C-alpha cells in the first residue's frame with residue numbers, strides 16, 4: 001500500500017485477493033450467492049481518495065466483512081468500527097478476519113453514538129428500505145462529528161431517488177457519483193443539526209390486532225401487519241397451548257405478542273437473526289405489557305436453544321437472502337425447527353403457496369398437514385418426530 005498525496009492506493013491486486021477469499025458462512029452459501037459485490041469495491045476505492053492510514057472509519061451494513069477487512073488489509077487503515085444488523089454477518093466477518101489473520105483493528109458495535117465516536121468517514125451499503133436508510137442517516141447526522149463524510153453505495157438497479165431525498169433531509173450536500181460496474185456512490189457532507197429524540201423504534205397502534213407494533217428501520221414490514229402473518233393469525237385459536245413457544249424469525253414480534261396474550265400460561269421466546277428485529281420485538285412486548293412474558297433473543301436459526309425444547313414454533317419464513325429469492329433461508333429454519341421441536345410438538349408455518357414447501361417440511365420436521373389455504377398462502381402444521389435423525 002502506497003500513500004500518495006493524502007489518499008491511499010492499493011499497490012497490487014490485494015483487494016481482489018481479499019474479496020475473492022471471503023465466505024458468507026454461517027449464512028447460507030450457494031454457488032449463486034456471493035460474499036461481496038461491486039459496491040463494496042467501489043465504496044473502498046472511492047473512500048481511498050479521502051483516507052489516510054490514520055483515518056477512522058465507521059461501516060454500516062457490511063454484509064460479510066468486505067468493507068471492514070478490505071479497509072484494514074488492502075488499504076492499511078488501522079481503525080474500523082462496524083455495525084451489522086445480522087448476527088450471521090457479524091459471525092462471518094469474524095470468521096473471515098480469522099482466515100486473514102486479522103485479530104485487531106475492528107470493533108463490532110450497535111448503531112449508536114459509540115459507532116461514530118471520532119470517525120472521519122462512514123461507509124454505508126445502501127439498505128433495502130428507506131426506513132432503514134432513514135435510521136442510518138439520522139444516526140450519522142446525530143452522532144458523527146460535523147466534518148464526517150458519508151459514502152453510501154448500492155447496486156444501481158436497487159437504488160431510487162427516494163434515497164437521495166432521505167440523505168438530503170440529513171445532509172446539506174449530497175452528490176451522486178458516476179455509476180461504475182452497475183454500482184453508484186452517493187457522497188453526503190455537511191450534516192444538518194439534529195434535534196429531538198432518535199426517531200426509531202417507531203410505534204403504531206394496530207386497531208385490527210388491538211396491539212401496539214414497534215419497529216426499527218431495518219425490520220421486516222415495519223409497523224405493518226404482513227398479509228402472510230395476518231393469515232397465520234387466523235389459526236391462533238387452533239394452535240395448541242404449549243409450555244415453551246418460539247416465534248422463529250420474529251420481526252416486530254407480532255406473532256409472539258398475539259400468542260402470549262392469548263396463552264398466559266406459556267413462556268414465549270421471540271428470536272431473530274436481526275438486531276433491529278429483536279429490538280423491535282422487545283419494544284412491542286414492552287408496549288403491550290408483555291415484557292415479563294416474552295424473552296427476546298438474537299440468534300441464527302435458534303442455534304442456542306436446546307434440542308427438543310419447544311412445544312410450538314410459529315414461523316413466517318423469509319424467501320429472500322439479501323436481494324435474491326432463495327429457498328435456503330426457509331430450509332435452514334425448517335431444519336432448525338426439526339431439531340428444537342419436542343416429539344409431538346408443532347411447527348405452524350405460513351408461506352406463499354407457489355413455494356411448495358410441504359416436501360421440505362415433511363423431510364426436515366415431520367408429518368405435515370395443511371391447516372388452511374387462501375388465494376395466496378398456505379398454513380402448514382408439521383409435527384415433531386419422536387425419533388430424529390436430522391437429515
Ligand SMILES: C[S@@+](CC[C@H](N)C(=O)[O-])C[C@H]1O[C@@H](n2cnc3c(N)ncnc32)[C@H](O)[C@@H]1O
Nearest residue numbers: 220229249250251272273274300301316317318
Ligand atoms: C418474513 S419475516 C417474518 C417476521 C415476523 N415473524 C412477521 O410475521 O411479521 C422473516 C424473519 O425471519 C428472520 N430470519 C431470517 N433468517 C433467519 C435466521 N437464520 N435466524 C433467525 N431469523 C431469521 C428475518 O430477519 C425476518 O425478520
